[in-house]
Amino acid sequence: MVSCFKNLHRKPLLMLGALWPLVLLAPNIPGIPRAALASLPWRQELALTLLLTLTIVLLLRKVPSERTASIDRSPVVVPIFGAAFVSWIWLSITWSTDHYSALHLAVQWSSYLVFFALIVSAPTKAIRSSFIILAIVIWMLAISCAIESWFGGPVTDASLRIGVKPLLRASGNFGEIMGGASILFTAFALSLNRRRFVWMCGATAVAGWLGTIQSLERAPFVGACTGLLLLSVGVLIRPSRRRFWRLGLLGSAFALVLILHVTPSPASEQDVPTVNRLQQSLVSDVNTQARFLLWGVGLEILRAHPLLGVGANNYQVHFAEGRAQFAARYPASPLVAMNEQLLPIYAHNEYVQMLAELGIIGLLLFVLFGLGLVATLIAALRARGQQLPVLGAGCAMLAFAISSGASASSFRYMSGGLIFFFSAALIARRVNRTHKFADESVSVKVRSTASRLIGLCLCGVMPLSVPLFMAQAAGTVLQQLAETSPGAQQAEAYYRASLRVYPANTAAKFGYGMWLYGNGRAAESVPYLRDAVNMGLNTSICYEYLAAAEDWAGDAIAAEQTLNSGVQAYPVSVFLLVRHSVALERLGRISDAERELSKGEMIDPRASRGWHQLIVNDIDAAYAAAARNPDIAKPGELSPDAAVFAVLKENERRFPGAANSGWRMRIRSVKFSR
Numbered sequence: 001m002v003s004c005f006k007n008l009h010r011k012p013l014l015m016l017g018a019l020w021p022l023v024l025l026a027p028n029i030p031g032i033p034r035a036a037l038a039s040l041p042w043r044q045e046l047a048l049t050l051l052l053t054l055t056i057v058l059l060l061r062k063v064p065s066e067r068t069a070s071i072d073r074s075p076v077v078v079p080i081f082g083a084a085f086v087s088w089i090w091l092s093i094t095w096s097t098d099h100y101s102a103l104h105l106a107v108q109w110s111s112y113l114v115f116f117a118l119i120v121s122a123p124t125k126a127i128r129s130s131f132i133i134l135a136i137v138i139w140m141l142a143i144s145c146a147i148e149s150w151f152g153g154p155v156t157d158a159s160l161r162i163g164v165k166p167l168l169r170a171s172g173n174f175g176e177i178m179g180g181a182s183i184l185f186t187a188f189a190l191s192l193n194r195r196r197f198v199w200m201c202g203a204t205a206v207a208g209w210l211g212t213i214q215s216l217e218r219a220p221f222v223g224a225c226t227g228l229l230l231l232s233v234g235v236l237i238r239p240s241r242r243r244f245w246r247l248g249l250l251g252s253a254f255a256l257v258l259i260l261h262v263t264p265s266p267a268s269e270q271d272v273p274t275v276n277r278l279q280q281s282l283v284s285d286v287n288t289q290a291r292f293l294l295w296g297v298g299l300e301i302l303r304a305h306p307l308l309g310v311g312a313n314n315y316q317v318h319f320a321e322g323r324a325q326f327a328a329r330y331p332a333s334p335l336v337a338m339n340e341q342l343l344p345i346y347a348h349n350e351y352v353q354m355l356a357e358l359g360i361i362g363l364l365l366f367v368l369f370g371l372g373l374v375a376t377l378i379a380a381l382r383a384r385g386q387q388l389p390v391l392g393a394g395c396a397m398l399a400f401a402i403s404s405g406a407s408a409s410s411f412r413y414m415s416g417g418l419i420f421f422f423s424a425a426l427i428a429r430r431v432n433r434t435h436k437f438a439d440e441s442v443s444v445k446v447r448s449t450a451s452r453l454i455g456l457c458l459c460g461v462m463p464l465s466v467p468l469f470m471a472q473a474a475g476t477v478l479q480q481l482a483e484t485s486p487g488a489q490q491a492e493a494y495y496r497a498s499l500r501v502y503p504a505n506t507a508a509k510f511g512y513g514m515w516l517y518g519n520g521r522a523a524e525s526v527p528y529l530r531d532a533v534n535m536g537l538n539t540s541i542c543y544e545y546l547a548a549a550e551d552w553a554g555d556a557i558a559a560e561q562t563l564n565s566g567v568q569a570y571p572v573s574v575f576l577l578v579r580h581s582v583a584l585e586r587l588g589r590i591s592d593a594e595r596e597l598s599k600g601e602m603i604d605p606r607a608s609r610g611w612h613q614l615i616v617n618d619i620d621a622a623y624a625a626a627a628r629n630p631d632i633a634k635p636g637e638l639s640p641d642a643a644v645f646a647v648l649k650e651n652e653r654r655f656p657g658a659a660n661s662g663w664r665m666r667i668r669s670v671k672f673s674r
Contacts, residue, residue, distance in 0.1 A: 507537070
């Protein structure tokens with residue numbers, strides 16, 4: 001193993017093979033500030049593009065001495081449909097609303113294809129190094145996950161999800177990494193000859209399985225089970241005594257881990273095991289119902305933009321528009337009332353999101369790309385020898401594809417995508433027989449001008465992507481520093497610096513707008529809050545804060561229009577209906593206000609009266625009214641909770657004396673006493 005790390009800079013592909021698994025650890029590196037409201041991911045993107053750029057530069061440095069301009073014996077890039085799909089993502093930037101988000105996904109997919117091409121080109125030693133380092137990474141993640149599962153806070157505790165959320169469990173793509181890796185190492189444990197490598201791969205497969213079920217993610221668990229089952233069928237079709245016994249031992253270890261996981265214990269008594277979550281009713285399970293809502297919104301976006309979509313990574317930007325269309329089409333659906341206080345970010349289904357963002361054309365190109373990978377897998381399975389590792393790589397890809405049907409991460413977070421494309425490269429290597437060439441100095445020629453052009457374009461993207469992600473990283477870190485800065489002057493300086501470095505940071509715009517609003521600078525906050533709402537931060541609470549800032553800035557008409565937009569997206573939100581009715585009443589539109597208020601009363605009369613008391617008369621009067629009349633909900637009974645605090649913040653301007661009296665004074669005294 002030590003020899004694998006000697007003179008890596010002289011063997012670029014060996015360096016890539018040894019270092020790429022470390023990219024999987026990038027999101028979990030401690031000490032790097034994290035913003036409270038996260039934007040697009042950047043850690044893995046920056047690490048991978050740096051590594052790919054360095055690899056390409058070192059390869060190009062070898063060109064003069066070897067008198068060849070080639071890198072690989074096989075075509076430089078993946079099949080032409082993969083390049084066509086990536087080109088369509090790049091093209092979608094032109095019609096997207098949020099250009100940077102579309103650019104972000106385009107660079108991600110370009111990185112995937114460059115990574116795929118280089119791994120296909122890599123010598124056998126590089127692949128061996130990849131498996132060694134990947135095994136170490138899987139063990140690090142599995143051990144950390146086990147510690148969090150058995151000794152950390154419960155993953156289902158919502159209070160952990162913003163600032164101190166566990167690093168690994170419920171991280172979105174953790175289950176996909178561990179599930180895919182578990183299948184890969186299982187295949188090699190069943191096929192290798194050397195006993196020590198067999199034990200290493202088998203133990204790593206079990207560790208990956210442990211991480212998969214401890215992630216408490218159902219989609220990766222189902223995908224991993226399907227992949228492992230298919231791999232087992234492949235073993236039984238052409239059985240041998242050695243493989244049969246190995247399969248039995250691994251199956252027993254997997255079953256034992258699963259039994260220990262579902263067995264109640266004090267360490268995990270507050271977590272619902274993954275198997276139990278699969279048994280929950282689709283009607284009563286809130287997470288499943290929320291996914292149905294997100295999928296329905298995605299299909300409504302597709303209905304409005306069928307061929308081209310709305311642009312890569314622009315699902316969230318158009319979420320309010322799609323939600324309003326979904327509510328208008330299915331007004332009686334219980335899904336319409338869900339998640340008014342939560343940001344969607346992704347559609348929790350990669351294929352629905354592709355349809356919404358890239359249209360029918362984009363999904364068709366992706367399907368053709370997938371069919372090309374399937375054809376490559378079939379060709380590799382037909383080749384003589386080593387079919388089991390090829391089948392394992394195919395099963396790992398299948399597990400990822402199944403998980404992507406209900407996953408928020410999929411290709412959007414690079415960890416799972418890297419495992420997918422690494423598996424695809426293993427299959428392509430088998431077809432191209434590149435694993436026989438261990439010497440990187442072998443002269444290779446690209447056969448077509450088109451392949452050269454595509455390869456040069458994709459490789460040229462990598463050096464340009466590094467400063468892009470560095471700027472995003474700097475802007476995100478500055479945003480977090482602004483959020484935690486004790487001094488007002490320093491906080492504002494950090495916010496402004498963040499937006500100068502990373503002007504597309506919607507989270508920083510919203511944070512800065514809220515900071516200005518909280519410091520009594522409502523007129524200055526309006527452009528930032530409005531831009532954030534238009535770019536996808538559009539929960540019912542976001543609409544309320546923007547409307548409050550507009551009203552404070554003296555533009556009551558704009559405030560009413562903002563609340564009207566909110567009601568279109570959340571037509572059964574009692575809070576927004578009552579808040580909108582109050583805004584209409586303040587403009588003198590009494591009949592419209594009464595009509596809007598009656599909608600809220602038809603949905604929940606008690607909550608409607610409670611919201612009206614809180615918004616119009618503030619919290620002390622609202623509590624007094626609820627005490628006199630049980631048909632009025634108390635402020636503590638209203639939901640969403642965040643909307644209550646948003647109204648209280650707005651009322652501090654309307655009731656200046658309330659800030660230092662009544663309920664607020666009592667809460668402040670309790671905090672000080674603690």
